[in-house]
Amino acid sequence: MRDSENKKKFFKNKKILITGGTGMLGSNLAHKLVSLGSKVTLLDAFLPLYGGKMFNIRDIEDSVELVGGNILDEKLVCKLVKNKDIIFSFAAQADYLKSNEMPIEDLSINTKGQLILLRTCLKHNKKARLLFSSSRLVYGKIRQNPVAENHPTDPLNHYALHKLLSEEYYKLYKRLYNLDTVVFRISNPFGPRQQMKHFHYSIVGWFIKLAMENKTITIFGDGKQIRDYIFIDDLVSAFLRAAYNPKTSGKIYNVGSGSGTRFIDMANTVVDVIGKGKIKHISWPKGYEKNETGDYVGDITKIRKIGWNPKISFEEGVKRTYEYYKKFTKYYF
Template structure:
């Protein structure tokens, strides 16, 4: 898909009904704002699970243009009602804390696996022509032997959190094959930017480093800081998801959504401190637990999504960090 072709189709969401599951969180609310501004009729569903990042202030720019339903994706009756009549469904509702899954695996199994099955059954019974876009994680790959990691790499996740997301992906694939549901599967990289939760550091390392810098604290850089990740700004992520949603050829496929220019943690931290003008960093030895969990360098190959949709990231790291710092400094009381 060429850039001109995409621009000619940006009105495709005008008047369309869009359901966003996990719609008050970081990713869901960012999608909601963009879609509402494109003329979509947006319905947000969120269980507002404590510490997951649901925040009504996230949709402040479009609060009068969207509807909100407080419900859980595990509620069969609620899902059966909400999917009716929808043209697009973005599924970003999940247990999202890797660390929590290490001590209690059952929320991952219940929310990520059973919840996804509830959604797919609701679609099968009540709206089999809707298009579902699943927001997954690059963690589903686990350890890989070749970088950048392409979609053809065999997933080998180690933790229950990542296993549950991979299972959800397989459930959706099964419904696509056996029941004709239209589904697009995505594996997202390290997304950062405005509207992410900032109250704890259990997920979203880049945003947590931004908080430390804003508070003029010391950011810990583990080891030599040269481990690489592909940090992706939220607006670029939203753009990728919307392109995949409108393209018929994307159905039934898995797509990496990441950055083709990975950065190491030392570069990330220096950029945050330089942009914020506050804070500092300090090299810190790995704890035994953290060292055991650290997978080393990881960044994804985005050739496939670029070839299919024409998408590629446009926001440089320093610019994305600047927008993030500015947002949280302006709205600190809403997120701290």
């Protein structure tokens, strides 16, 4: 039986919960799961300026259960985790700069919310598989590229610290209670259905918006810093692969493209693909360099071993993203 047939057979009629379900990652995953025949429940708080958007699920709205609510609502989470086969935990405060201004709120959303989810699963659904979206920012200052999962962790901001703390809770609940957990350290995702009102969640998406509006794209410093960008379709396929492969239980994986792109090259690609916009170099703003990790390229050898490989090049990802926002500009800009 082909892999695609195995996947469809596995996910058909599976009861699945996605927190942060109408954000970019949650909604793109939901579209795929619906096509595979899963019974999908989406939880989203629709907080202002976060990624949740009803338009993101317009094509599947009648095929999913949508619950408006917060992951900090323990009674609600308790109700939703019951009888679920798989839980994708994506709800988060994803602005690492903002996290330093509001550390208590960031801790509440990014760590307390995860602990509530783990506790409710422990009490009411120990058999569920839980997949958590962490961040490559847990590594902090990069000592050697490519970065493998055993690279030292040294967070530079509250967001990264709270993501790392949540990872530790997932490891603890696997070790103490044998909960079925998987953690992804994700690097710079971009693509359709992303929040486009500000730059705090995706610099690629923000640059695409600026270029589409024929505005100036500002680059801090010389733009030679290297990042690992992953297109959303590849990220979704990684979560699906990890969800149905039993060997992933208890593991932490880097998830990215596995290749580095200079910041200036990223910006130039956006301008070239869209055919508009211009680039301007400026000095680093005060405070930003304290959060600068240095060059980052993820070593994805570990996740490749379960049969996953990224397929979409950065340029192709930008083209697909541009086509989406060109079609639906009024719903995002």
